Amino acid sequence: MARKLDIRRFPGFLPITYLCLFLLYAPLIIVMVYSFNDSNSITNWGGLSLRWYAEVFTGVESAKFKAATINSMTIAVMAAITSTTIATLAATAMLKAGRFRGKAISFALINMPLMVPEIVTAVATLIFFSAIGFTSGYLTILLAHIVFCIPFAYLPIAARMQGIEDTYEQAALDLYATRFQAFRLILLPLMTPGIISGFLLSFIISLDDFIITNFVKGAGIETLPTAIFGSVKQGIKPNIMAISTLLLLVSVIFVTLSYLVGRMGQNKK
Amino acid sequence: MRKLLTLGVSALALTIGASTANAEGKLSIYHWFEYIPQELLNKFAAENDIEVTMDTFDSNESMLAALKAGKLGSYDVSVPGDYMVKIMAGAGLLDTFEPAELSNFGNISAQWMDVDFDNGRHSSIPYQWGSTSFSVNRDVYSGDIQTTAILFDPPAELRGKINVLDSQGEVLAMASMHLGIPQCTSDRGQLRALNDLLQSAKPHWASFGSDIAKDVLVSGDAAAGMIWNGFSAKARAEGANVEYAFPKQGYVVWMDNVVLLKDAPNRDNALKFMNFLLDPVNAAVVTNYAQYTAGVDGVDGFLDEAVTSAPELNPPAGGAGQFIMACSEEVQTVYDKIWTDLKK
Amino acid sequence: MAGLIKQSTSNTSTYAGLGPLLMLPSWLVVGFFLVLPVSMMLVYSFLTKEFRGGVIWEFSLAAYDQFFFDRGLFGDAPPVIEWTYITIFWRSIWQAALATVFCLLIGFPTAWFIATRTGPNKSIWLFLITIPYWVNLLIRTISMKFLIRDTGPLNEFLMWTGMISDPIHMINTNFAVQLGLFYSYLPFMVLPIYASVERYNFTFSEAAADLYASRWVTLTKVILPFVKPGIIAGCILVFVPSLGAFLAPDLLGGAKNFMIGSLIEEQFKGNAGNWPFGAAVSMILLSMVLVVLTYYARQQSKVEAR
Numbered sequence: 001m002a003r004k005l006d007i008r009r010f011p012g013f014l015p016i017t018y019l020c021l022f023l024l025y026a027p028l029i030i031v032m033v034y035s036f037n038d039s040n041s042i043t044n045w046g047g048l049s050l051r052w053y054a055e056v057f058t059g060v061e062s063a064k065f066k067a068a069t070i071n072s073m074t075i076a077v078m079a080a081i082t083s084t085t086i087a088t089l090a091a092t093a094m095l096k097a098g099r100f101r102g103k104a105i106s107f108a109l110i111n112m113p114l115m116v117p118e119i120v121t122a123v124a125t126l127i128f129f130s131a132i133g134f135t136s137g138y139l140t141i142l143l144a145h146i147v148f149c150i151p152f153a154y155l156p157i158a159a160r161m162q163g164i165e166d167t168y169e170q171a172a173l174d175l176y177a178t179r180f181q182a183f184r185l186i187l188l189p190l191m192t193p194g195i196i197s198g199f200l201l202s203f204i205i206s207l208d209d210f211i212i213t214n215f216v217k218g219a220g221i222e223t224l225p226t227a228i229f230g231s232v233k234q235g236i237k238p239n240i241m242a243i244s245t246l247l248l249l250v251s252v253i254f255v256t257l258s259y260l261v262g263r264m265g266q267n268k269k
Numbered sequence: 270m271r272k273l274l275t276l277g278v279s280a281l282a283l284t285i286g287a288s289t290a291n292a293e294g295k296l297s298i299y300h301w302f303e304y305i306p307q308e309l310l311n312k313f314a315a316e317n318d319i320e321v322t323m324d325t326f327d328s329n330e331s332m333l334a335a336l337k338a339g340k341l342g343s344y345d346v347s348v349p350g351d352y353m354v355k356i357m358a359g360a361g362l363l364d365t366f367e368p369a370e371l372s373n374f375g376n377i378s379a380q381w382m383d384v385d386f387d388n389g390r391h392s393s394i395p396y397q398w399g400s401t402s403f404s405v406n407r408d409v410y411s412g413d414i415q416t417t418a419i420l421f422d423p424p425a426e427l428r429g430k431i432n433v434l435d436s437q438g439e440v441l442a443m444a445s446m447h448l449g450i451p452q453c454t455s456d457r458g459q460l461r462a463l464n465d466l467l468q469s470a471k472p473h474w475a476s477f478g479s480d481i482a483k484d485v486l487v488s489g490d491a492a493a494g495m496i497w498n499g500f501s502a503k504a505r506a507e508g509a510n511v512e513y514a515f516p517k518q519g520y521v522v523w524m525d526n527v528v529l530l531k532d533a534p535n536r537d538n539a540l541k542f543m544n545f546l547l548d549p550v551n552a553a554v555v556t557n558y559a560q561y562t563a564g565v566d567g568v569d570g571f572l573d574e575a576v577t578s579a580p581e582l583n584p585p586a587g588g589a590g591q592f593i594m595a596c597s598e599e600v601q602t603v604y605d606k607i608w609t610d611l612k613k
Numbered sequence: 614m615a616g617l618i619k620q621s622t623s624n625t626s627t628y629a630g631l632g633p634l635l636m637l638p639s640w641l642v643v644g645f646f647l648v649l650p651v652s653m654m655l656v657y658s659f660l661t662k663e664f665r666g667g668v669i670w671e672f673s674l675a676a677y678d679q680f681f682f683d684r685g686l687f688g689d690a691p692p693v694i695e696w697t698y699i700t701i702f703w704r705s706i707w708q709a710a711l712a713t714v715f716c717l718l719i720g721f722p723t724a725w726f727i728a729t730r731t732g733p734n735k736s737i738w739l740f741l742i743t744i745p746y747w748v749n750l751l752i753r754t755i756s757m758k759f760l761i762r763d764t765g766p767l768n769e770f771l772m773w774t775g776m777i778s779d780p781i782h783m784i785n786t787n788f789a790v791q792l793g794l795f796y797s798y799l800p801f802m803v804l805p806i807y808a809s810v811e812r813y814n815f816t817f818s819e820a821a822a823d824l825y826a827s828r829w830v831t832l833t834k835v836i837l838p839f840v841k842p843g844i845i846a847g848c849i850l851v852f853v854p855s856l857g858a859f860l861a862p863d864l865l866g867g868a869k870n871f872m873i874g875s876l877i878e879e880q881f882k883g884n885a886g887n888w889p890f891g892a893a894v895s896m897i898l899l900s901m902v903l904v905v906l907t908y909y910a911r912q913q914s915k916v917e918a919r
Binding site for chain 2: 039040041042043044046060061063064123126127129130131135136214215217218219220221222226227229230231233234235236
């Protein structure tokens with residue numbers, strides 16, 4: 001019996017997970033510590049101070065960084081939602097809709113944004129947008145982000161969907177459910193972990209993009225990465241560290257809330 | 270989630286509205302990030318009742334690529350470096366103006382009037398200028414640093430601890446000065462010598478990096494490094510014991526310039542803006558913010574002490590500074606090959 | 614790969630006939646906003662370069678010639694095979710492959726651990742893996758550099774514990790590049806694997822255990838085949854972006870050598886301004902990845918057909 005309890009565990013997996021988390025978070029500790037640096041430096045410690053937080057909220061450039069942060073977040077959320085939706089439909093087609101014309105090249109097509117080097121996508125997209133008279137701005141950034149997020153959403157969803165048997169849905173259809181009902185009530189819940197994974201990956205890939213955004217942006221719209229990479233004339237200052245720390249704080253609050261909501265949901269049952 | 274979507278859609282609507290209404294009273298700037306204080310833009314906007322929009326780029330070359338890929342026509346002014354002004358003019362990306370169109374034209378310092386990249390200033394006005402050479406950590410090396418040998422034939426203390434800028438133009442220009450050959454030489458023997466010099470110097474270099482040029486010096490990862498003068502001053506302010514060199518063989522002088530772009534949608538406002546920047550009061554505001562040097566006469570009274578006293582910002586009289594030249598296509602092809610060979 | 618394309622077992626398809634409809638959004642979005650612009654780049658790779666960026670509309674094979682043939686410093690020597698770019702490709706492929714292996718070795722156990730949690734904890738763990746990525750890659754990489762430099766916290770700590778007496782030099786080494794790539798792409802391995810492990814039915818493990826299979830046998834013969842789609846998805850998501858990555862190699866590795874990403878970048882954003890060559894290198898890279906993926910997909914379908 002003891003052995004059966006063990007089947008979920010492999011020796012060494014837990015330490016590796018901790019190592020993984022340590023590797024992920026160790027650099028963030030540096031970021032957080034240096035956001036409280038009194039000096040202009042991101043490498044030399046000059047004493048404890050809240051001046052960079054003050055600058056983030058009231059400084060000369062605060063409006064610019066605030067706008068950039070809001071643009072980054074809204075674009076990332078919208079791009080992730082849209083691309084995850086598109087990818088979910090595509091995965092259903094590829095894995096659950098039998099044969100159809102164009103299926104063979106569809107896989108290559110969906111993964112194309114992953115394979116084309118970013119700078120090429122950037123220049124090509126800008127040339128294309130200009131050619132069709134599409135004014136650079138928020139919308140061009142969003143569209144470009146949706147495109148390159150698609151494979152990041154598709155691959156986890158498809159990995160999840162692979163091998164989900166048709167039996168439940170067939171049973172539902174036998175009970176006169178429509179195909180849409182079968183999709184919504186059976187397939188979608190089964191796919192959820194894949195969809196969450198796809199959403200999270202497209203969200204972080206959109207949040208981080210610089211090269212493509214740098215080319216297709218316009219009309220005074222900045223995102224956080226273009227602001228950070230653009231700081232070549234002044235150098236990176238701890239205010240970026242402060243913004244990063246605040247973003248982390250927001251994400252932690254977000255996670256804590258969703259945890260609490262999840263627990264409440266559990267308790268109701 | 271629905272709220273977020275509504276928010277996003279309204280943001281979309283706003284931006285589309287903003288980008289299509291291209292009426293009078295607007296100015297569209299293509300600039301470096303954090304290179305002009307927002308207050309100055311606000312002041313200009315308020316004085317002239319003009320709505321200012323600014324987009325940013327991260328390097329001269331990416332600006333050029335973006336303009337060539339289709340952004341020309343959406344901006345009024347841009348801020349390219351010296352050699353880039355010439356390249357842009359050559360590519361037909363610049364508009365010209367008459368001196369009479371700018372009432373402050375006479376404020377341009379005499380030494381920056383007849384520059385090689387825009388003789389007589391028909392498309393550009395000076396913005397800020399500075400120099401590029403290298404800084405040495407004085408805790409590590411205390412010998413003479415006023416020589417380009419620090420980079421290309423370094424003393425034992427500095428070997429393997431040097432960062433060079435990841436920028437073809439600056440590295441090849443400094444190397445040419447070290448050899449005493451003209452920039453963009455088409456002489457095959459000289460080009461071969463240039464190639465050999467870089468190949469022999471590379472083993473002494475720890476890294477290529479531009480974004481990190483200041484931080485490697487401050488952190489001590491590098492004991493010497495090519496750097497812009499303003500960055501070296503910042504490194505010193507952050508506590509690094511570094512000294513900026515003005516080597517006797519020569520160093521790079523750079524100047525960023527405000528240019529009038531071709532097909533500018535708001536040409537008149539662009540000229541108003543350029544004139545505004547030629548006012549010493551405003552030029553000084555930029556200098557105090559960016560910590561470089563203005564190319565306009567009469568700024569001295571408005572400058573901060575930190576700017577006027579920094580040794581990095583005040584080259585010795587008779588210094589051997591040179592602008593980076595824009596090479597001909599033939600030479601540039603060889604330069605590209607040398608650079609690729611160096612980094613292959 | 615085929616695992617990500619079509620189903621291997623079931624022969625009924627609930628959504629039969631809806632394929633094209635469901636694919637339509639992807640076809641439209643990717644086709645219009647990516648395939649169209651990129652095919653223009655394919656055309657560009659066969660055009661004459663305009664000095665300092667742009668193209669002249671005249672057919673030319675110069676870009677491909679430059680990739681494959683070396684004509685000396687001045688371009689007039691008799692052509693020999695050009696090893697420069699092949700070396701750069703090989704270096705990038707090798708680095709990306711190594712990074713993929715490391716991500717898999719650390720990512721699989723992590724994904725497994727997360728998938729075997731219960732209740733709402735699971736998604737908390739997923740968030741924990743992705744939260745660090747709310748911070749910009751450049752900032753994270755700079756901080757990683759800070760950690761591992763000669764006088765950085767890691768070396769100080771190791772010296773404090775007495776494990777080493779002199780700092781280990783890590784900056785500007787291959788180790789640092791690997792660490793950077795690993796750090797850039799880890800969640801792209803963990804999340805897809807998680808999505809597939811999460812569905813794993815532990816009765817299989819129980820059955821294997823009842824048959825006295827060792828843990829190792831259960832892992833390799835039962836579990837791995839089941840979660841293979843997730844592993845493949847993860848490997849694609851780490852390997853392909855790593856091929857073009859340049860931030861981690863440049864900042865942590867010292868940028869002394871070009872990677873594919875920085876080589877292409879240089880053609881569009883550097884002094885070179887050689888768009889046709891940049892386009893040609895991209896097309897060569899793109900076709901290589903496509904050939905490998907297609908070959909693998911074929912092999913998989915053959916295996917499954919048996």
